[in-house]
Amino acid sequence: MPYVDVFxxxxxxxxxxxxxxxxLPxxxxxxxxxxxxxxLHLEVVEVWHRQDEDDGAFHACIRIETN
Known part of the structure; x- marks a missing residue:
């Protein structure tokens, strides 16, 4: 199950x-x-992956907006 950073x-x-x-949303x-x-209803408006500078692993990220 993926961990996702929410912005x-x-x-x-x-x-x-x-x-x-x-x-992955x-x-x-x-x-x-x-x-x-x-x-609360949250809309996913953007999805991306970013690389951790320390270990090089990629992390899933989403940006949300409240509706």
């Missing part, structure tokens, strides 16, 4: 959070996140 803004250098998915998909009994 809210394209200029962010650090992710909002990292989480594990059963699948695709651009245009919607994710539901429950916070304090409120359901």
């Amino acid at each position: 809210a803004d394209e200029d962010d250098e650090e992710p909002l959070f990292a989480t594990e998915f059963d699948f 695709h651009k245009g998909e919607f994710l539901a996140l429950e916070i304090d009994a409120e359901l």
Whole structure:
């Protein structure tokens, strides 16, 4: 299961959070996140992979927008 770094803004250098998915989300998909009994709908607007400078491994990243 891939770990994915989740970003809210394209200029962010650090992710909002990292989480594990059963699948890699695709651009245009919607994710539901429950916070304090409120359901947020998040749209995946960008998907990319970045390379870690320390170990050279690639990490999946997505950028989301709240709808």
